[in-house]
Amino acid sequence: KSLKPPSSTTNTTIPKSYPIFGSAFSVAANFHRRVQWISDILQTTPSSTFILHRTFGSRQVFTANPLVVQHILKTNFPCYRKGLTLNRSLGDFLGNGIFNADGETWKFQRQISSHEFNAKSLRKFVKTVVDVELSDRLAPILSEASKNQTILPDFQDILQRFTFDNICVIAFGFDPEYLLPSLPETAFVKAFDNGTRISSLRFNAAVPLIWKVKKILNIGSERQLKEAVAEVRGLATKIVRDKKKELKEKSTLESLDILSRFLSSGYSDESFVIDIVISFILAGRDTTSAALTWFFWLLSKHSHVENEILKEITAKSESVSYDEVKDMVYTHAALCESMRLYPPVPVDTKEAAYDDVLPDGTLVKKGWRVAYHIYAMGRSEKIWGPDWAEFRPERWLSRDEDEMWSFVGMDPYSYPVFQAGPRVCLGKEMAFLQMKRVVAGVLREFRVVPAMEKGVEPEYTAHLTALMKGGFPVRIEKRSHIIDQ
Numbered sequence: 001k002s003l004k005p006p007s008s009t010t011n012t013t014i015p016k017s018y019p020i021f022g023s024a025f026s027v028a029a030n031f032h033r034r035v036q037w038i039s040d041i042l043q044t045t046p047s048s049t050f051i052l053h054r055t056f057g058s059r060q061v062f063t064a065n066p067l068v069v070q071h072i073l074k075t076n077f078p079c080y081r082k083g084l085t086l087n088r089s090l091g092d093f094l095g096n097g098i099f100n101a102d103g104e105t106w107k108f109q110r111q112i113s114s115h116e117f118n119a120k121s122l123r124k125f126v127k128t129v130v131d132v133e134l135s136d137r138l139a140p141i142l143s144e145a146s147k148n149q150t151i152l153p154d155f156q157d158i159l160q161r162f163t164f165d166n167i168c169v170i171a172f173g174f175d176p177e178y179l180l181p182s183l184p185e186t187a188f189v190k191a192f193d194n195g196t197r198i199s200s201l202r203f204n205a206a207v208p209l210i211w212k213v214k215k216i217l218n219i220g221s222e223r224q225l226k227e228a229v230a231e232v233r234g235l236a237t238k239i240v241r242d243k244k245k246e247l248k249e250k251s252t253l254e255s256l257d258i259l260s261r262f263l264s265s266g267y268s269d270e271s272f273v274i275d276i277v278i279s280f281i282l283a284g285r286d287t288t289s290a291a292l293t294w295f296f297w298l299l300s301k302h303s304h305v306e307n308e309i310l311k312e313i314t315a316k317s318e319s320v321s322y323d324e325v326k327d328m329v330y331t332h333a334a335l336c337e338s339m340r341l342y343p344p345v346p347v348d349t350k351e352a353a354y355d356d357v358l359p360d361g362t363l364v365k366k367g368w369r370v371a372y373h374i375y376a377m378g379r380s381e382k383i384w385g386p387d388w389a390e391f392r393p394e395r396w397l398s399r400d401e402d403e404m405w406s407f408v409g410m411d412p413y414s415y416p417v418f419q420a421g422p423r424v425c426l427g428k429e430m431a432f433l434q435m436k437r438v439v440a441g442v443l444r445e446f447r448v449v450p451a452m453e454k455g456v457e458p459e460y461t462a463h464l465t466a467l468m469k470g471g472f473p474v475r476i477e478k479r480s481h482i483i484d485q
């Protein structure tokens with residue numbers, strides 16, 4: 001079953017540029033579908049790289065060329081940093097957290113927090129965090145929905161609640177209990193959503209001067225951002241102070257969350273520690289929930305893939321252990337394939353610290369933004385061949401002599417869904433473990449059936465991370481047998 005080819009066939013040329021305004025008119029006209037628009041242009045550009053003219057002479061290079069991606073992310077890593085535009089756009093919300101940091105500040109955060117992702121911590125994460133959220137919170141909600149035959153109006157929201165609870169435990173050692181049957185609204189989550197959304201709008205703005213003026217006047221979205229930041233930092237400050245107190249009383253902390261690691265490594269600058277934790281919540285929350293949302297959608301349209309996954313799950317114990325989760329090769333491939341077509345982070349942007357020439361000959365000037373377009377790369381015929389639009393996990397697999405599947409990885413610069421090089425996603429393994437455990441837990445007992453109106457296809461949209469626009473309504477059916485297609 002094919003997906004649709006590029007979203008538009010009429011609007012795929014590099015937009016016209018005017019003095020002062022650059023291509024701001026085209027950017028504004030396509031703002032609501034900017035990911036698909038840039039992707040369409042890249043698919044029709046022979047070099048898979050083009051330069052977008054922004055306002056007041058600034059430039060942004062977009063690329064879907066793996067050689068260029070390797071150059072940015074690895075070969076000339078020192079040149080391509082987060083940079084000023086990102087720092088200013090996200091700084092109010094993320095401070096100097098890992099997502100918004102370069103140089104020594106970045107290195108320090110990466111080094112301390114990497115302990116959170118070693119095998120021992122990951123094993124504990126699956127057993128004490130994911131398994132509990134699955135059995136105590138997600139499964140009862142799905143069970144109830146299947147019994148009552150009610151439509152769950154937004155499965156995406158439920159998955160976001162799941163991953164939000166998980167990441168808060170990892171980052172803070174604090175359980176916000178956001179996935180409860182009553183689906184509570186909490187001020188913290190609302191504020192976190194607003195902070196992410198408004199910061200992302202700043203970063204992508206056709207005319208950035210507008211948000212800067214609104215900030216000075218403290219009006220509209222800028223006022224909302226200020227309130228959101230105050231709410232998020234308010235709760236974070238309280239948690240940090242409680243942890244510090246605990247540390248003072250006990251001299252060592254028993255919990256091994258990221259906050260505790262920084263505090264017990266002697267780092268106690270309150271504001272910086274809060275920055276670090278906020279970046280981690282952003283990193284781990286909407287990424288895995290977006291990946292799972294699109295995964296369940298694709299699965300509902302490809303029953304042979306669902307059956308293959310069910311076969312894999314049946315071969316494991318009922319409450320799949322850490323080692324068994326690691327071993328779910330077909331499910332791993334299906335998730336990679338789903339994120340190829342619907343990447344949780346669609347575009348990633350760097351800023352050149354000095355003049356440079358890209359491997360395809362494109363000249364880059366100091367201060368230009370350079371973005372690799374993950375969404376476009378996943379839909380590139382040049383990278384994936386003529387069947388790029390097929391959802392086919394088998395492209396990631398080979399059969400060994402015993403007819404067992406084994407995973408065939410892809411060059412990370414052709415598939416930079418988790419970035420690549422020195423700043424590759426720290427949580428990649430954790431994300432796969434979490435997603436595979438959720439897939440095993442849900443599919444063993446339930447079938448997730450989309451409940452959109454007939455003929456309605458979900459729409460992919462993105463702020464910093466991807467979303468299914470308008471949510472994902474589903475019906476939940478209890479399986480009578482594990483393989484009952």
Ligand code: HEM
Nearest residue numbers: 110283284287288291344345417418419423425426427431
């Ligand atoms: C499917 C899930 C995920 C995807 C697709 C993903 C993707 C990415 C991408 C593209 C980046 C680069 C962002 C940038 O530098 O602009 C990144 C960075 C990062 N990710 Fe993930 N991520 C996922 C899940 C997670 C999880 C669960 C965590 C941890 C709790 C995590 C932690 C991080 C961190 C800390 C960084 C910053 C690394 C650095 O700058 O050195 N990610 N991720």
